[in-house]
Amino acid sequence: MGSGNDNPFLSPQPLELRGKPISIRYGHGNSAVSESFRLCHGPVTKIANTTRMMPGEIQLDAVGHTFPSGTRALQNVTLSLDSLRFTALIGRSGAGKSTLLRILNGLVRPSEGAVWVRGVNLAAADHATVRVWRRQVGMVFQQFGLVRRLSGLENVLLGRLGYLSPWRTTLRLYPRADREFAMALLERVGLADQAWQRADTLSGGQQQRVAIARALAQRPRLILADEPVSALDPQSAEQVMDLLRAIHLEDNIAVVANLHSLDTVRAYADRVIALQGGRLLFDGPPDVLTDDVTRELYYADEPASLLRR
Numbered sequence: 627m628g629s630g631n632d633n634p635f636l637s638p639q640p641l642e643l644r645g646k647p648i649s650i651r652y653g654h655g656n657s658a659v660s661e662s663f664r665l666c667h668g669p670v671t672k673i674a675n676t677t678r679m680m681p682g683e684i685q686l687d688a689v690g691h692t693f694p695s696g697t698r699a700l701q702n703v704t705l706s707l708d709s710l711r712f713t714a715l716i717g718r719s720g721a722g723k724s725t726l727l728r729i730l731n732g733l734v735r736p737s738e739g740a741v742w743v744r745g746v747n748l749a750a751a752d753h754a755t756v757r758v759w760r761r762q763v764g765m766v767f768q769q770f771g772l773v774r775r776l777s778g779l780e781n782v783l784l785g786r787l788g789y790l791s792p793w794r795t796t797l798r799l800y801p802r803a804d805r806e807f808a809m810a811l812l813e814r815v816g817l818a819d820q821a822w823q824r825a826d827t828l829s830g831g832q833q834q835r836v837a838i839a840r841a842l843a844q845r846p847r848l849i850l851a852d853e854p855v856s857a858l859d860p861q862s863a864e865q866v867m868d869l870l871r872a873i874h875l876e877d878n879i880a881v882v883a884n885l886h887s888l889d890t891v892r893a894y895a896d897r898v899i900a901l902q903g904g905r906l907l908f909d910g911p912p913d914v915l916t917d918d919v920t921r922e923l924y925y926a927d928e929p930a931s932l933l934r935r
């Protein structure tokens with residue numbers, strides 16, 4: 627490497643990677659190891675869950691959540707998720723969308739109700755059980771959530787951490803199959819050429835595609851995207867939404883995306899879940915999301931003068 631940079635994944639690589647041997651150094655100092663492999667293509671990048679997530683596999687039953695501060699973020703939310711429909715989550719700021727996503731991936735334990743995942747209630751499950759679920763849930767955030775100083779490839783590999791043994795986790799020693807898989811995922815999202823580039827030098831759209839590749843590295847059953855395109859220009863936003871939709875269709879992965887633009891919702895979603903003040907206001911296809919519902923959703927309690935604008 628010789629650049630004074632000790633990140634083993636930041637070595638410069640030829641731009642055309644297809645079919646050529648790739649060499650990677652990993653580990654640090656005296657324990658650093660080099661190896662070569664050829665980039666795998668095709669089916670290896672597909673997660674291809676053999677079974678679709680059917681309605682009922684994830685079921686929220688009268689879920690409510692009050693934060694220790696006393697803020698009641700969710701009330702009596704009952705719904706079921708599946709991988710049959712690309713699901714959009716909408717609602718005003720503070721409606722409880724992010725809290726709902728955090729409850730779905732087990733980050734937040736709801737203070738009321740049950741979150742059933744394949745017959746297990748996450749709200750009452752032990753930490754080990756929640757951990758096993760969490761590694762099957764890929765998260766995508768508005769601000770990407772990448773480790774800025776690591777390369778795109780190493781960020782994708784972070785998606786494998788939940789599957790490593792403790793000693794491999796400590797040393798971040800990823801099995802060869804994981805490294806090949808991560809590289810192939812970067813190829814799938816169109817970023818193989820940027821694999822060794824530091825994450826903070828990538829454009830916003832590229833960073834979000836790395837984040838999606840990282841989510842895919844988890845081999846997820848469910849991807850939760852919290853405002854995935856809010857920080858992106860329209861063209862990058864379209865690329866990211868197209869990618870999420872393709873993943874949903876090709877890999878049988880359930881996707882729930884919290885979106886602010888109703889145009890994006892109408893262009894991509896098959897199902898819309900709308901929250902208002904922590905309660906479920908609407909759950910149905912976007913074509914029956916009438917003006918009355920959107921007015922109620924976004925402008926209820928606003929002064930009448932705002933409504934007339």
Ligand SMILES: Nc1ncnc2c1ncn2[C@@H]1O[C@H](COP(=O)(O)OP(=O)(O)OP(=O)(O)O)[C@@H](O)[C@H]1O
Nearest residue numbers: 693695697699717718719720721722723724725726
């Ligand atoms: N950790 C927390 N502690 C206390 N209150 C919280 C916490 N997280 C969220 N809240 C509150 O819970 C409510 C719902 O927040 P949440 O972040 O889920 O809303 P949101 O719909 O995602 O909003 P936005 O569109 O602005 O992201 C808000 O009133 C918020 O202030």
Ligand SMILES: [Mg+2]
Nearest residue numbers: 723724725852
């Ligand atoms: Mg939010």
